[in-house]
Every structure is written in C-alpha cells, then in structure tokens.
Amino acid sequence: MSEPIRLSKRLIELVGCSRREAELYIEGGWVTVDGNVVDEPQLKVDGQVVALLPGAKAEALEPVTLLLHQAADQDSESARLSMTPATLSEAHAEGHRPLKGHFARLTCVAELQQGASGLQVYSQDWRAVRKVTSDLAKLEQEYVVEVSGEMVAHGLERLNRGFTWKGQELPRIKASWQNETRLRMVLKNPTPGLIELLCRSVGVSVVSMRRIRLGGVAMSKLPLGQWRYLSSKEKF
Numbered sequence: 001m002s003e004p005i006r007l008s009k010r011l012i013e014l015v016g017c018s019r020r021e022a023e024l025y026i027e028g029g030w031v032t033v034d035g036n037v038v039d040e041p042q043l044k045v046d047g048q049v050v051a052l053l054p055g056a057k058a059e060a061l062e063p064v065t066l067l068l069h070q071a072a073d074q075d076s077e078s079a080r081l082s083m084t085p086a087t088l089s090e091a092h093a094e095g096h097r098p099l100k101g102h103f104a105r106l107t108c109v110a111e112l113q114q115g116a117s118g119l120q121v122y123s124q125d126w127r128a129v130r131k132v133t134s135d136l137a138k139l140e141q142e143y144v145v146e147v148s149g150e151m152v153a154h155g156l157e158r159l160n161r162g163f164t165w166k167g168q169e170l171p172r173i174k175a176s177w178q179n180e181t182r183l184r185m186v187l188k189n190p191t192p193g194l195i196e197l198l199c200r201s202v203g204v205s206v207v208s209m210r211r212i213r214l215g216g217v218a219m220s221k222l223p224l225g226q227w228r229y230l231s232s233k234e235k236f
Helices: 007-015 019-027 076-082 126-135 155-161 194-201
Strands: 031-033 050-052 065-070 107-109 117-123 140-148 163-165 168-170 174-177 182-188 205-214 227-229
Touching: 007 019, 007 031, 007 050, 065 076, 076 117, 107 126, 117 126, 140 194, 155 174, 168 194, 182 194, 194 205
Parallel strands: 117 205
Antiparallel strands: 031 050, 065 117, 065 227, 107 117, 140 182, 140 205, 163 168, 174 182
16 A cells, blocks of 8 residues: 655646645645635545546745624634635625635734724735824724713714813713714724723713724624635725
C-alpha cells in the first residue's frame, strides 16, 4: 500500500504543475477529493480520487471584505473566529464559495461601540482598510438604540444641534425616534462610551444598541451571528 501524501504533491503528479501552482489551485477551491472541494494543500490523501475542476486558475485569491452581524456579548476577536463557511448567511451565499483563505489575515475596521451588536467589518483588502481608516472621521455610523426612561424636554433638539453637558462639549448628531423606546442615532467616528453619554445627557439610559450602517454599507437583513461578503457594488 502506498503512503498517504500531501494533496499538493498528488496534484503535481496528476497535472504536471509546479508546487506553487498546485497550492494556488487548491487554495482557490479548484481541486476536489472524492468529489468534494478541498482547499488545504497539506491534506494527506491516499486512494481518494483527486481532480482539477474545469476552468481552474493558478491565481492567488482576491482579497475579500466580510460583514458580520456580531452579538453584543462578543468582542471583535471572538466574533472573527466565529465566522466559518457554516455561518455564511444562506440568503447571501449565492455566487460565493467560502474558502479557508477568506478567513486569514482579516483586519477589523471601525470597531463597534463596546456592548453593541450589529455590523462589524473585517477585511483582507488593503484598499478597503485604508479607505475606512482614512475616512473614519467623516464616515457616518448609524445605530439603533433601545432606551429606558423619559427624555428631557427638547432632548432631540439638543442632540441634533450639539451642546455642553456638565462641562463636556457633546458633538452634534442626527437623532430621531424610531418608535417610543428606540432612537435612531447617526454619528461620525463615535468615541468609546459616547452613545451612553449622549443618552444620559438627555435623561435616558441605554438598554441595547445595534449598528446597522457604516458609511454607505448597510448590514441589511443579516441574521445575528451570520456574515456575508461585501459586494463589488457596495462602497464605504
């Protein structure tokens, strides 16, 4: 019986490509083992049927940006680790092949307010990271904030014009009621704790908060704990 060998070596034997080309074919999702796509060049194979799919290209994966509906009790690192092919939103899966390489070298950009749920953005694409990082001061972030308590008179007006509270100058934001207990707040690059401070300054307390938009990119109908790819038509 033959000894198991690396999938990349078996592919070299089959198609006569270089080691690097074999790794690129495999990492790109172009190789099947017994009919199933395998994207790990180091996987050991023995008697399985290995095949190269039609149209295969020995090219490095295009960098991706992933959008996650993060839970409030997660930090950005644990949330990143929760993204797997199994947690890709079924409603957004068409036309995509989630590969192991899509989850490597991800940078979290514009982190959520502490304790918030909602849109968290991770990217391998240096262009997206640079765009968000350099424009962060002017990018709108939209939060839906569940509150308790009774807002002071003219509280919304205060939030929309900016004011000084207890000696601290608070920024002007866009605020409106979504319903009797839920505020819609649009801010630019909110500092940690700013949303709680703004709410406290007008007499209400934060029960929960959820980010639904960063710049021109909305979370859309993305279930909690699931993720999707940023489309080519979406721009921050």
